[in-house]
Amino acid sequence: MKSLIKKLVETPGPSGFEYEIRDVIRQAIGDTADEVRVDALGSLIARKGTKSPDGMRVMISAHIDEIGLMATHIDENGFVRFTNIGGINPLTCYGGRVLFMDGTRGVIGMDGLARGKMPKLSDLFIDVGAGSKASCPVKVGDVCGFERPFLDLGKRMVAKSMDDRIAAAVAIETLRRLGSTPHEVHFVFSTQEEVGLRGATTAAYGVDPDVGFAVDVTVSGDTPRRSNKMATALGNGPAIKVRDASFIADPRLVDWMITTAEKAGIPYQLEVLEKGGTDGRAIQLTRAGVPASCVSIACRYIHSPSEMVDSDDVENAVKLLVKLLESPIDLE
Amino acid sequence: MTEKITIMDKKQLDLLEKLCNATAVSGDEFEVRKIVREEIDAVADEVTVDALGNVLAIKKGRGANKVRVMLAAHMDEIGLMIVKKDDDDDLFQFELVGGIDDRQLPGKAVLVGRDHLPGVIGAKPIHMTTKKERQNKIKVSEMRIDLGPDIGDKVEPGDRATFATRFAVLGPSVCAKALDDRFGVAILIQLLRQAPDHIDLLAAFTVQEEVGLRGARVAAYAFEPDMAVAVDATPAHDLPHWDEEDENVHYNTRLNEGPAIYVMDRATIADRRLVRWLQETAEDMGLPFQLRQPGGGGTDAGVIHKTRSGIPSISVSVPARYAHTAASIARLSDWANTVKLLGAALERVTPDLLAGERRN
Numbered sequence: 001m002k003s004l005i006k007k008l009v010e011t012p013g014p015s016g017f018e019y020e021i022r023d024v025i026r027q028a029i030g031d032t033a034d035e036v037r038v039d040a041l042g043s044l045i046a047r048k049g050t051k052s053p054d055g056m057r058v059m060i061s062a063h064i065d066e067i068g069l070m071a072t073h074i075d076e077n078g079f080v081r082f083t084n085i086g087g088i089n090p091l092t093c094y095g096g097r098v099l100f101m102d103g104t105r106g107v108i109g110m111d112g113l114a115r116g117k118m119p120k121l122s123d124l125f126i127d128v129g130a131g132s133k134a135s136c137p138v139k140v141g142d143v144c145g146f147e148r149p150f151l152d153l154g155k156r157m158v159a160k161s162m163d164d165r166i167a168a169a170v171a172i173e174t175l176r177r178l179g180s181t182p183h184e185v186h187f188v189f190s191t192q193e194e195v196g197l198r199g200a201t202t203a204a205y206g207v208d209p210d211v212g213f214a215v216d217v218t219v220s221g222d223t224p225r226r227s228n229k230m231a232t233a234l235g236n237g238p239a240i241k242v243r244d245a246s247f248i249a250d251p252r253l254v255d256w257m258i259t260t261a262e263k264a265g266i267p268y269q270l271e272v273l274e275k276g277g278t279d280g281r282a283i284q285l286t287r288a289g290v291p292a293s294c295v296s297i298a299c300r301y302i303h304s305p306s307e308m309v310d311s312d313d314v315e316n317a318v319k320l321l322v323k324l325l326e327s328p329i330d331l332e
Numbered sequence: 333m334t335e336k337i338t339i340m341d342k343k344q345l346d347l348l349e350k351l352c353n354a355t356a357v358s359g360d361e362f363e364v365r366k367i368v369r370e371e372i373d374a375v376a377d378e379v380t381v382d383a384l385g386n387v388l389a390i391k392k393g394r395g396a397n398k399v400r401v402m403l404a405a406h407m408d409e410i411g412l413m414i415v416k417k418d419d420d421d422d423l424f425q426f427e428l429v430g431g432i433d434d435r436q437l438p439g440k441a442v443l444v445g446r447d448h449l450p451g452v453i454g455a456k457p458i459h460m461t462t463k464k465e466r467q468n469k470i471k472v473s474e475m476r477i478d479l480g481p482d483i484g485d486k487v488e489p490g491d492r493a494t495f496a497t498r499f500a501v502l503g504p505s506v507c508a509k510a511l512d513d514r515f516g517v518a519i520l521i522q523l524l525r526q527a528p529d530h531i532d533l534l535a536a537f538t539v540q541e542e543v544g545l546r547g548a549r550v551a552a553y554a555f556e557p558d559m560a561v562a563v564d565a566t567p568a569h570d571l572p573h574w575d576e577e578d579e580n581v582h583y584n585t586r587l588n589e590g591p592a593i594y595v596m597d598r599a600t601i602a603d604r605r606l607v608r609w610l611q612e613t614a615e616d617m618g619l620p621f622q623l624r625q626p627g628g629g630g631t632d633a634g635v636i637h638k639t640r641s642g643i644p645s646i647s648v649s650v651p652a653r654y655a656h657t658a659a660s661i662a663r664l665s666d667w668a669n670t671v672k673l674l675g676a677a678l679e680r681v682t683p684d685l686l687a688g689e690r691r692n
Binding site: 039041042071081141199202 | 582595625626637640642643690
């Protein structure tokens with residue numbers, strides 16, 4: 001699974017520009033799905049199974065976009081000014097390296113900032129090594145993502161886009177391992193999550209599910225100062241979401257997920273996230289409303305170029321999802 | 333010099349004047365709706381007004397495989413709403429509707445209610461103010477609209493007010509209130525008149541854009557188009573500047589450089605197939621265009637593209653200086669070139685445009 005993860009996290013795909021990562025995922029899915037389609041906003045939707053009398057139409061959503069930058073102005077000296085695509089922290093930008101969709105590379109520079117002061121995005125610029133506007137290969141509207149190779153630390157893995165490619169890996173692996181299911185399962189590899197759950201919004205409308213799960217990363221509370229008020233920790237198992245700032249998971253689904261994990265002896269932890277949201281909200285609020293929940297992977301340093309997850313959590317998330325999808329869903 | 337000068341004819345100028353001088357603060361768009369219907373009822377095949385007050389006009393094409401193209405322009409404008417009359421005088425308290433900088437208000441002449449009653453947002457004269465007062469922002473709660481002593485019951489809570497600015501042509505420019513988005517309204521009317529007959533043209537004159545893209549949301553749901561273009565006005569901040577930068581790096585758009593094609597704003601990441609469609613049309617036609625600087629702001633496309641299973645969408649705006657103030661200034665040439673660009677682009681719509689997947 002690590003080679004799949006490496007491929008997924010190293011492929012660029014800022015929100016709205018998910019075509020390369022979509023091709024990678026389509027290839028990884030191969031013929032394991034019964035049907036694969038792409039919707040108007042670029043989400044890849046892979047269906048497996050048909051609805052039996054005990055079954056439901058289930059949507060599993062993992063977003064394939066990542067945060068990135070877009071050029072807003074090329075100045076006379078060839079420096080590129082930019083705006084954010086999704087939640088970019090200026091703190092982790094300076095000195096970073098970026099890769100434009102056409103292969104152009106650059107570094108993020110800054111000047112004129114007083115010592116100890118937090119930079120704003122407008123203090124930063126991208127330097128692609130061009131000496132003038134005329135020789136700068138970047139144009140207004142061009143898009144780049146952070147460039148950072150996959151780092152394998154054994155049990156722990158680090159990458160720029162664990163959020164949310166690790167969930168894409170979990171969804172792909174779940175699809176591969178899922179044998180017979182009473183459900184019609186739609187694995188949605190959604191776009192534009194980082195700018196407002198946009199891909200999942202239209203995909204959920206199109207899939208029209210009976211029940212839905214997002215798969216996403218969540219904040220890990222186990223760093224030295226414990227300043228994130230979170231009970232989650234790397235290695236304690238997939239996190240079953242109770243709530244985040246965007247939605248409250250359906251309590252019936254939460255109970256059923258807990259019961260399923262305990263019966264199968266899969267470790268799990270519970271997640272209460274005060275900030276941030278996931279595709280679960282988009283699923284829950286589609287059409288006349290859908291019971292929705294989320295399986296999360298605890299992740300350190302989210303939205304930095306070095307997001308860290310635990311391999312066991314990833315493996316156990318796959319096991320939990322396969323278990324959840326193998327049998328009828330209990331909504332009592 | 334990229335300008336390709338085309339002066340709009342008198343009829344179109346008169347229409348824009350009428351549209352800009354009308355009052356249509358969000359939620360009370362009837363004056364503009366009336367003008368729109370006078371212009372399009374005889375032109376479109378179907379015209380309906382939906383539950384929120386959007387005017388939905390359809391000009392049907394002929395033949396098979398017609399692409400359903402939605403155009404959206406919002407009829408509403410930013411403005412003020414009367415909240416209550418003071419107990420002990422004839423002054424009216426008010427609130428803001430849409431994004432207005434409070435600092436723009438004191439001393440401005442306004443027109444209140446459907447009868448356009450003239451009034452003024454009073455300001456303390458300089459003679460009476462202290463230096464400290466002049467350095468502070470005046471709160472909206474401390475401002476009043478003064479309509480004179482005989483106003484009686486002619487003004488009521490809920491009445492809208494707009495800036496009293498009247499439309500004027502200044503050489504190659506227009507100066508008016510509400511160019512955002514009467515430009516778009518005028519452009520949609522023109523495009524309905526010259527609609528090509530190989531597509532279904534679905535024109536939505538929307539309400540309540542300035543308070544959160546509310547009208548366009550239901551309009552897009554009703555139309556269920558294959559693709560959409562929001563036509564709007566966007567700030568041009570192409571002015572000299574005096575900060576530490578060597579050049580103006582944050583201008584959004586520039587006057588006289590043609591229609592502003594959107595790549596990304598805070599509400600929409602434009603479908604690149606449509607960006608290319610507009611860029612290539614402009615290049616082939618020899619029309620000027622500019623890419624609006626990606627960043628903040630939002631148009632009706634922000635809700636349209638998320639409707640139902642998703643609708644490939646883009647925005648095009650006419651650049652205008654001093655947006656959301658009492659008076660904006662824009663170039664007639666940018667307006668004319670926006671009509672030309674969109675007119676030509678509609679002629680080039682084919683099912684092939686959207687046949688592939690959304691890509692770069």
